[in-house]
Amino acid sequence: MNSNNQAMDKVKTVIDAILKIFLILVMAFPFFWMISTALQTLKETLQVPPTLWPASPQFSNFAEVFKTIPVDIYLKNSLIVCTSVVLLQFLIIVPCAYSLAKYDYKAKPVIFGLVLLGQMIPMQLTFLPVYLMFSKAGLINTYASLIVPFISNPFGIFMLRQYFMQVPTEIIEAAKLDNASDFKIMFKIMVPMVKSALITIGLLSFISNWNNYFWALIMTNSDAIRTLPIGITLLKSSETLDRWNIIMAGNLLLVLPMLVLYIFASKKIRNAFVYSGIK
Amino acid sequence: MSKKNKHLEIQSVAGSNEKREKLIGYLMALPAVVLLIAFTVYPLFYLFYRSLYGGSIITREPKFVGIDNYVALVESRDFGQVLRNTAVYTIITVGLTMVLAIIIAVWLNGKRNSKLNNIAQTFIFTPHIISMVSVSTLFLWLMDSKNGFINSVLVALGFEPYTFLSSPDTALLSVSLVSVWKGLGYYVLLIMAALQNIPTSVYEAAEMDDTPPLRTFFKITLPMISPTILFISVVAVIASFRVFDSINIMTGGGPLNSTNTLVYYIYDFAYTYGKPGQACAAGIVLLVFVCIVTYVQFLVGKKRVHYQ
Numbered sequence: 239m240n241s242n243n244q245a246m247d248k249v250k251t252v253i254d255a256i257l258k259i260f261l262i263l264v265m266a267f268p269f270f271w272m273i274s275t276a277l278q279t280l281k282e283t284l285q286v287p288p289t290l291w292p293a294s295p296q297f298s299n300f301a302e303v304f305k306t307i308p309v310d311i312y313l314k315n316s317l318i319v320c321t322s323v324v325l326l327q328f329l330i331i332v333p334c335a336y337s338l339a340k341y342d343y344k345a346k347p348v349i350f351g352l353v354l355l356g357q358m359i360p361m362q363l364t365f366l367p368v369y370l371m372f373s374k375a376g377l378i379n380t381y382a383s384l385i386v387p388f389i390s391n392p393f394g395i396f397m398l399r400q401y402f403m404q405v406p407t408e409i410i411e412a413a414k415l416d417n418a419s420d421f422k423i424m425f426k427i428m429v430p431m432v433k434s435a436l437i438t439i440g441l442l443s444f445i446s447n448w449n450n451y452f453w454a455l456i457m458t459n460s461d462a463i464r465t466l467p468i469g470i471t472l473l474k475s476s477e478t479l480d481r482w483n484i485i486m487a488g489n490l491l492l493v494l495p496m497l498v499l500y501i502f503a504s505k506k507i508r509n510a511f512v513y514s515g516i517k
Numbered sequence: 518m519s520k521k522n523k524h525l526e527i528q529s530v531a532g533s534n535e536k537r538e539k540l541i542g543y544l545m546a547l548p549a550v551v552l553l554i555a556f557t558v559y560p561l562f563y564l565f566y567r568s569l570y571g572g573s574i575i576t577r578e579p580k581f582v583g584i585d586n587y588v589a590l591v592e593s594r595d596f597g598q599v600l601r602n603t604a605v606y607t608i609i610t611v612g613l614t615m616v617l618a619i620i621i622a623v624w625l626n627g628k629r630n631s632k633l634n635n636i637a638q639t640f641i642f643t644p645h646i647i648s649m650v651s652v653s654t655l656f657l658w659l660m661d662s663k664n665g666f667i668n669s670v671l672v673a674l675g676f677e678p679y680t681f682l683s684s685p686d687t688a689l690l691s692v693s694l695v696s697v698w699k700g701l702g703y704y705v706l707l708i709m710a711a712l713q714n715i716p717t718s719v720y721e722a723a724e725m726d727d728t729p730p731l732r733t734f735f736k737i738t739l740p741m742i743s744p745t746i747l748f749i750s751v752v753a754v755i756a757s758f759r760v761f762d763s764i765n766i767m768t769g770g771g772p773l774n775s776t777n778t779l780v781y782y783i784y785d786f787a788y789t790y791g792k793p794g795q796a797c798a799a800g801i802v803l804l805v806f807v808c809i810v811t812y813v814q815f816l817v818g819k820k821r822v823h824y825q
Contacts, residue, residue, distance in 0.1 A: 251629055258633045261621070265640040265702070271666055272655050288669050334549035341542030349546050356557045358811050362759045362780045363804055366787050366796055367560035367567065370574075390552035420541050449648035451762050456784075467650040471766055474654055482658050493651045500646055504639055507646060508706055515707045515749065 269493075276300075276487040283482045299487040306476060306484065308461050309491060312469035319384045319465060320447045324440050327389040331439070334390075335398030336424050340410060350399075356392030365456050372457065383457040384465070388447060393514060394439040401432040438510040441503070448496065466492050564804065568797035574787060579794065586798035595774060596782070596799070602689060603778045607757035609693040614704055615750055617697070622708035623738060638709075642702035649699065649762035656695045657682070657767055682768055685775035692763050692776055700756070704749060711745035712738070744817070751814040758806055779803050 275283060277295040303309055338350055368387060369378070377383050405428060413423045429436070451467040458464045464472075473488040474480075500507055568586050572579030590596045621641070625634045644652060659666050660681040668678040681691045715738070723733045761780040764770060770777035770785065777785075779799065787796035 254629045255633055258625075258630060258637050262633075262637050262640050265637075265643065265698075268652075268655055268659060268698075269643070271659065272651075275658065284664055286664070286669060287673055288664070288666055330548045330552065333545035337542045337545035341538060341545070343539040343542045345543070349550055352550060352553045352558070356553045358807070359557050359561065359804075360755070360759050360807070362761060362783075363564065363800055363807065364556060364560035366783070366793060366800060367563035368556060369787075370563070370567075370793070371555075371559075386552070387556045390549045390556065392553065392557075395549060420545075424545075445646050449646075449650070451648065451650045455765075467648050470650050470654060474657075474766075482661075482664070485654060486658065489651050489654050493647055496646050496648070497643070500643060504642075508638075508642055511642075511645070511703060512706055512710050515703065515752070516710060516745065 269497075272486050272489060272493070275483055276490045278483045280481055280483055296483065299483050300491075302481075302484050303473065303488040303491065307469050307473050307488070309466075309469060309488070311461055312464055312466045313491070315381075315463060316448060316466040318381060320444050322381070322385045323388045323447050324444050326385065327391045327394060327439075327443060328436065330389050331391055331394040331398060332429060332436075333424065335395045336402050336428060338395070338399045339402035339405075340407065353392045353395045353399075356390065357396060361387070361453055365453070369456055378457060379459050379463050381463065384454060384463070387453070388443070391439065391443055394443065397435055397439060397513070398432060401435040402428060405431050437506070438513060441499075441507060442510050442514060445496065445499070445507075561804065564797050564800045567793060568801050569794075571794050573791040574793050575791075582794065586794045587801075589795055590798050590802070595777070598774055599777050599779055599782045599799075600802075602774075602776060603758065603760075606689055606693055606760060606776075606778055607754055609690060610696045610700075610757050610760075611750060611753045613693070613697050614700055614753060615746065617701055618704035618708055619739075619742075619746065621701070622705045622712060623734065625705070626709055626712045638702075638705070640702075641705055644699040644701075645703045647699070650766060652695060652699050653763045653766040656691075656698075660691060683772065685771075685773045688768055688772060688776045692760075692767055695763055695767070696757070696760065700753070704753065707749050708742060708745065711742045715741045747817045748814065751810055751817060755807060755810050755814075758803065758810070779806075 274289075274291055276299055277297070278289060278292040278299075279296055282289045282292055334349075334353075338346060338353075372378050372383050409427065410423055413427055418426070449467065450465075451471070454465045454468050458468065470485075470488050470492050474485050567579075569581060569583060570579035571582040571585070625637055627634070660668075662668060662678060662681060662683050665681075667681075672678055680687045682688045719737055719741070720733070723737055728736070759780055760778050761784065764776050764778055764781045765784070768776040770781050780803065783796045783799045783803065786799065787793050
């Protein structure tokens with residue numbers, strides 16, 4: 239009876255393992271397929287049945303991507319936009335969150351309401367007015383049009399405010415007795431205490447800006463400013479025959495930085511998303 | 518100096534300090550406030566204002582047309598289909614994502630094969646941090662009707678090739694499936710976080726009573742996490758309303774308008790047809806939907822706090 243139960247349990251464990259491996263395959267296979275296709279010859283991509291792994295990996299496909307579209311410019315633009323947003327936003331959101339957490343004034347609920355509104359309204363709603371506004375100001379197709387709308391990151395303000403509120407006010411008062419200025423207290427004492435929140439905000443905004451396609455599609459119209467996600471879609475449309483090996487090689491260039499980031503900080507990234515999901 | 522005078526002086530210093538504090542508070546919030554007004558509040562007002570005017574995207578002084586743009590929306594056959602497509606897409610995507618996410622979260626939260634659970638968790642979340650551009654392009658290739666991997670497998674197994682994006686009957690479903698694949702891990706993660714908040718004592722009691730697992734799931738687990746499920750379902754609904762990237766890359770709204778959804782319609786009307794007035798009117802419709810759903814989210818959120 240007992241050994242029977244044990245055998246049953248073993249069978250269950252094996253079936254459970256098989257199903258889980260199937261789940262992992264469903265999630266991982268498309269990525270494997272992207273890498274495999276990126277290394278195939280054009281002939282291999284057209285073969286029936288398909289080649290699972292290329293006979294000799296074609297690393298020249300990546301060089302072909304650089305010949306077809308100006309990847310180096312797109313990559314540079316993506317990096318400029320992402321780093322600028324990640325760094326500049328701290329100048330905006332840290333003081334605002336600190337002010338909401340530790341200062342007392344009449345308009346505070348209004349400002350906090352503004353932050354919540356900012357979190358609620360998606361860019362898919364605001365893009366047209368912002369486009370028309372930028373176009374009047376001659377700012378279409380500039381880095382500013384890709385950076386400025388994102389540096390008041392309302393989610394970042396919300397999260398930092400939460401963190402600042404947990405810092406005991408006595409620390410601030412003690413510093414004030416030492417005649418430290420408000421800004422010095424904020425940057426020298428408060429900011430180091432919320433470092434983990436800053437890292438979370440920085441990570442999330444880097445990921446979302448790196449992946450942002452919609453906004454760059456609206457605001458850019460020349461290769462000099464376009465970012466990598468736009469570049470990849472142009473690579474697709476510039477291929478009249480659909481050379482899928484070249485398209486996947488380009489796609490891999492867009493995916494790889496995120497995958498590397500995820501490999502090194504998977505726990506941190508997942509925790510960041512959980513926080514932003516159930517705040 | 519008299520005692521009284523000194524007292525007054527201290528009071529006035531305290532008063533000016535308080536004023537100074539307030540001023541600094543305002544100053545610190547000011548840059549963010551200016552940006553939030555410029556990129557959130559002003560656009561909303563402008564959206565409404567522009568929806569009442571005609572003209573093209575380059576017209577300097579558009580003409581006031583009242584509610585004509587809204588009337589044009591209601592009268593156009595396309596817009597009805599766009600709303601229907603958006604609703605169908607939302608129902609399929611959110612429904613499928615939630616059912617799968619609950620099952621997988623509970624499954625991966627179990628004790629069996631805990632090493633595999635960790636690996637599965639890592640992999641299932643990966644698509645969430647990848648650009649929708651990459652995911653869409655990748656599935657365009659996987660779902661290619663001639664050389665795509667999925668159809669090659671189907672044909673090799675003796676099935677008919679599936680039409681995926683090339684038929685109006687299956688395109689919207691195909692786009693939905695891609696969103697489910699991409700978003701699933703995120704919702705699994707959120708539900709697992711909720712599962713881990715259920716006190717173990719609850720389960721121990723059920724174990725002592727020899728409650729069958731399925732009964733435990735429906736009588737204990739599901740009710741305990743249902744507030745979270747409701748909350749994130751609403752989040753998922755809003756995300757589905759906003760679908761654009763995959764549509765633009767995979768189908769361009771076609772074939773035969775079968776995947777034309779609200780945001781794609783707005784974009785198309787503004788940029789392809791150069792009619793910002795009607796696009797803004799459609800934007801107001803989207804705003805109303807977002808407001809309604811956010812209000813529901815607020816109610817659910819309140820309940821959730823109460824529940825905990």
